[in-house]
Amino acid sequence: MYKAGFPKEFPKDFLWGGATAANQIEGAWNVDGKGLTTAEVVRKADDRKKMSMNVVDSESIKEAINDMTTVNYPKRRGIDFYHHYKEDIKLFAEMGFKVFRFSIAWARIFPKGNEQQANEKGLEFYDRVLDELEKYGIEPLITLSHYEMPLALTQKQNGWLDRKTIADFTHYTEIVFKRYRGRVRYWLTFNEINTGTWGFHETGVVDSHLKKQEQESVRYQALHHQLVASAIATKQLHEIDPEAKMGCMLARMQTYPATCRPEDVRAAQLEDQKNLFFTDVQARGEYPEFMNRYFSENGIQIKMSADDQQVLAESPVDFVSFSYYMTTVTSAEAGEEVNGNMATGGRNKYLEESDWGWQIDPVGLRITLNEMWDRYRKPLFIVENGLGALDKLEAGNVHDNYRIDYLRKHIEQMKQAIEDGVQLMGYTMWGPIDLISFSTSEMSKRYGFIYVDQDDDGNGSLKRIKKDSFYWYKKVIFSNGKDL
Numbered sequence: 001m002y003k004a005g006f007p008k009e010f011p012k013d014f015l016w017g018g019a020t021a022a023n024q025i026e027g028a029w030n031v032d033g034k035g036l037t038t039a040e041v042v043r044k045a046d047d048r049k050k051m052s053m054n055v056v057d058s059e060s061i062k063e064a065i066n067d068m069t070t071v072n073y074p075k076r077r078g079i080d081f082y083h084h085y086k087e088d089i090k091l092f093a094e095m096g097f098k099v100f101r102f103s104i105a106w107a108r109i110f111p112k113g114n115e116q117q118a119n120e121k122g123l124e125f126y127d128r129v130l131d132e133l134e135k136y137g138i139e140p141l142i143t144l145s146h147y148e149m150p151l152a153l154t155q156k157q158n159g160w161l162d163r164k165t166i167a168d169f170t171h172y173t174e175i176v177f178k179r180y181r182g183r184v185r186y187w188l189t190f191n192e193i194n195t196g197t198w199g200f201h202e203t204g205v206v207d208s209h210l211k212k213q214e215q216e217s218v219r220y221q222a223l224h225h226q227l228v229a230s231a232i233a234t235k236q237l238h239e240i241d242p243e244a245k246m247g248c249m250l251a252r253m254q255t256y257p258a259t260c261r262p263e264d265v266r267a268a269q270l271e272d273q274k275n276l277f278f279t280d281v282q283a284r285g286e287y288p289e290f291m292n293r294y295f296s297e298n299g300i301q302i303k304m305s306a307d308d309q310q311v312l313a314e315s316p317v318d319f320v321s322f323s324y325y326m327t328t329v330t331s332a333e334a335g336e337e338v339n340g341n342m343a344t345g346g347r348n349k350y351l352e353e354s355d356w357g358w359q360i361d362p363v364g365l366r367i368t369l370n371e372m373w374d375r376y377r378k379p380l381f382i383v384e385n386g387l388g389a390l391d392k393l394e395a396g397n398v399h400d401n402y403r404i405d406y407l408r409k410h411i412e413q414m415k416q417a418i419e420d421g422v423q424l425m426g427y428t429m430w431g432p433i434d435l436i437s438f439s440t441s442e443m444s445k446r447y448g449f450i451y452v453d454q455d456d457d458g459n460g461s462l463k464r465i466k467k468d469s470f471y472w473y474k475k476v477i478f479s480n481g482k483d484l
């Protein structure tokens with residue numbers, strides 16, 4: 001007789017923790033030899049609810065280089081993790097973190113992107129961060145490139161559009177894999193690689209002067225170079241540190257059909273395929289046919305070297321990670337109109353949304369986990385999920401029960417997915433400590449369990465204050481997800 005054996009609980013070694021990125025926390029943008037990064041020339045949005053990330057052109061880069069302040073470019077100051085890392089990691093340890101996701105700023109190690117010699121001071125900073133994590137038994141999860149690269153590579157060779165960047169990147173990865181060998185078990189290559197189809201921030205390619213169709217070609221070409229670099233880095237890691245595991249990282253945004261009309265379902269399927277394409281390449285080692293068709297129907301030509309396909313096939317990733325914030329909706333007629341807002345897409349009347357229009361969908365997380373597990377059969381890792389909100393500090397406290405509610409509902413669905421048979425390695429909620437928002441470059445869109453006293457213009461003591469959610473997440477971790 002069939003005996004149900006499905007797991008009812010989070011595995012004992014489940015990796016609970018939080019996720020950050022160098023350009024959103026570190027600050028110290030011109031300290032200890034670090035070079036300027038692409039993230040540090042993105043001006044903050046004029047309107048809090050607008051995205052600032054697509055307005056980079058050669059003029060704005062020049063302007064940014066001439067403006068050596070941090071007021072208009074908040075990713076230069078972050079939350080000064082560079083000097084507060086001990087205090088911050090101590091707070092993570094107090095919550096019981098098993099894992100901490102952070103990224104290395106490539107320009108700390110190679111200020112101009114392709115020097116022969118690494119910047120020792122940059123490497124030493126991450127040595128110190130790892131020492132601190134080891135002190136508390138917190139596992140590091142490192143992203144090699146999170147929405148940034150040395151600006152010099154944009155200036156010299158238009159970022160990832162030039163094939164040379166593959167060699168520059170894999171020189172950098174070789175150095176850090178050797179340096180941190182035996183100390184870091186989990187790595188990710190590119191954060192939310194698919195968002196390179198949106199513009200500058202992921203690929204460092206200036207293309208704002210191009211027409212839309214040319215832009216699409218250029219972006220997929222740059223992304224092809226990243227996919228190849230990701231496979232080479234995976235191979236390197238396996239050779240340098242056989243115990244370590246490499247993951248890919250996708251901004252997973254499931255698209256629902258607006259109705260059950262087959263044409264709408266098909267339109268949603270195409271959106272999903274375009275989203276999952278990146279993970280298909282990184283986890284299965286080849287370009288899927290549906291994308292080859294999409295490229296040829298849209299006049300997109302990707303230049304590949306003779307052995308690219310073999311390189312991709314040889315080194316698929318070990319695990320599949322993704323961020324999950326929202327789902328979206330489309331229909332056969334929607335086209336550009338509904339999908340015009342690239343991050344939030346079409347409205348779903350059954351869902352509530354955040355102040356920034358991100359549609360909150362905990363059940364969608366269970367659906368996503370099941371589908372991704374079925375598709376890849378590799379361990380999954382949710383490396384971002386969280387709620388951006390305008391928190392209020394009142395008499396030294398932040399009562400953020402809306403955040404607790406958001407996270408609780410998502411964790412409940414993770415548990416359901418585990419019971420469905422999904423292999424889930426861990427969960428790092430986004431922004432355990434308040435940081436600079438990626439899309440608006442402001443401080444006031446906060447995600448953290450820990451409040452940081454800093455406003456949008458950089459005023460404040462930088463004092464760290466525990467929010468109500470701090471005590472809640474601690475309880476969640478200590479009960480291994482039982483006490484929600």
Ligand code: BGP
Binds near residue numbers: 147191192436438
């Ligand atoms: C993801 C990014 C993060 C991040 C988060 C929240 O897309 O990987 O870097 O910041 O989203 O986004 P935002 O800061 O725009 O609210």
